[in-house]
Amino acid sequence: MSVPSTVRFRRWVAIGDSFTEGVGDPDPGRPNGVRGWADRAAAVLAAADPDFGYANLAIRGRKLGPILTEQVEPALALEPDLVSVYAGANDVLRPRVDLDAIVGAYDAALGRLGSSGAQLVVFTAYDPGGAPVFGALRGRFATYNELVREVAEARGATLVDFWRMRAYRDQRMWAEDRMHMSSAGHQQMATAFLDALGVAHDLRPLPLEDPVAASGARRRADAAAWLRRDAVPWVHRRLTGRSSGDALSPRWPSYARPEG
Incomplete structure (x- = not known):
């Protein structure tokens, strides 16, 4: 390691x-x-x-x-x-x-x-x-x-x-x-x-x-998918005062030894 x-x-x-x-x-x-x-x-x-x-x-x-x-x-x-x-x-x-x-x-x-x-x-x-x-x-x-x-x-x-x-x-x-x-x-x-x-x-x-060259149509489709999947929910949470971490607790609240 x-x-x-x-x-x-x-x-x-x-x-x-x-x-x-x-x-x-x-x-x-x-x-x-x-x-x-x-x-x-x-x-x-x-x-x-x-x-x-x-x-x-x-x-x-x-x-x-x-x-x-x-x-x-x-x-x-x-x-x-x-x-x-x-x-x-x-x-x-x-x-x-x-x-x-x-x-x-x-x-x-x-x-x-x-x-x-x-x-x-x-x-x-x-x-x-x-x-x-x-x-x-x-x-x-x-x-x-x-x-x-x-x-x-x-x-x-x-x-x-x-x-x-x-x-x-x-x-x-x-x-x-x-x-x-x-x-x-x-x-x-x-x-x-x-x-x-x-x-x-x-x-x-x-x-x-390796990077893959994408057509203009593919880039537009990917951008639209990102807006629906990630950007819009992110904006909505901020407008409503919510966070993606609201229901979460700290991952390692006390001392641990994570493996590699």
């Missing part, structure tokens, strides 16, 4: 939304039916240390406020020495958002988590520049990400800069819903996370199917 790690963490708690829960990387045998980059990275860390424990409190659809309200205190109660946080992208996608306010709350939460002595890892949000629907929000995402970089630097957090990862311009790194990473995308993120921490590993990119 991995080569020995030169950086040792014994207790990792991951908090956030669908990005960290693992949506887009299906695995029916795991809680909530997904695997994700965090499970993939945890398997590497666990292989290097028989005493390693990993908890994942992330739930899809959560905005930054609920993430901080629901997940920070349970994370601290687990006394981790490593905490990863991805939050805020769901806020940025809303029609109106006060970026300074949400990053201010983010900063305060990182201060609380960091005061426990845990190493912090934070992420910028992805670059939606090539996305047909979310591309119009690229400027807002860029501003949010720069604020996150400032907070990470001030708090001494390790930064995984998703925005600058050009590999995600490849649509094969995204799931069918075009909103979440595919299994290959999650594998790439697990690699980026471990590399940012200086953890030795032997993760390799997952194989990608």
Whole structure:
């Protein structure tokens, strides 16, 4: 699974939304039916240390406020020495958002988590520049990400800069819903996370199917299917104040050792 790690963490708690829960990387045998980059990275860390424990409190659809309200205190109660946080992208996608306010709350939460002595890892949000629907929000995402970089630097957090990862311009790194990473995308993120921490590993990119040229008619049909299947339900949930994670619980609420 991995080569020995030169950086040792014994207790990792991951908090956030669908990005960290693992949506887009299906695995029916795991809680909530997904695997994700965090499970993939945890398997590497666990292989290097028989005493390693990993908890994942992330739930899809959560905005930054609920993430901080629901997940920070349970994370601290687990006394981790490593905490990863991805939050805020769901806020940025809303029609109106006060970026300074949400990053201010983010900063305060990182201060609380960091005061426990845990190493912090934070992420910028992805670059939606090539996305047909979310591309119009690229400027807002860029501003949010720069604020996150400032907070990470001030708090001494390790930064995984998703925005600058050009590999995600490849649509094969995204799931069918075009909103979440595919299994290959999650594998790439697990690699980026471990590399940012200086953890030795032997993760390799997952194989990608050769791209197939599609006719204009096929592309239009695929776009129409995506609108019906994914985009319209996503918009409807936001208009009605519901979330895809409303009925879900954290996947790993206490320390576990997911297999690779």
